[in-house]
Amino acid sequence: MNNKTIKNFSKLLESPKDFDIKIKVGEKPNIKEFKAHSNILSARSDYFKAALSPRWAKREDGFIILDKPNISPSVFEILI
Numbered sequence: 001m002n003n004k005t006i007k008n009f010s011k012l013l014e015s016p017k018d019f020d021i022k023i024k025v026g027e028k029p030n031i032k033e034f035k036a037h038s039n040i041l042s043a044r045s046d047y048f049k050a051a052l053s054p055r056w057a058k059r060e061d062g063f064i065i066l067d068k069p070n071i072s073p074s075v076f077e078i079l080i
Contacts, residue, residue: 021037
């Protein structure tokens with residue numbers, strides 16, 4: 001993958017226009033919500049492919065919602 005493609009994907013994280021997934025990570029008082037694109041996550045990660053299946057993920061107001069209290073926001077930001 002070339003640098004231009006990587007930069008384009010990075011822009012989706014910086015400005016998640018038309019996102020369809022909300023991932024809430026951490027525990028109170030350190031909770032952060034990440035907005036992302038499920039197609040990109042599923043295509044790039046077997047974990048997200050499984051996690052975004054109807055068996056694991058719930059839908060709310062047209063968004064896929066994942067709650068991940070067992071990971072800190074700072075670690076998840078690196079992973080995503």
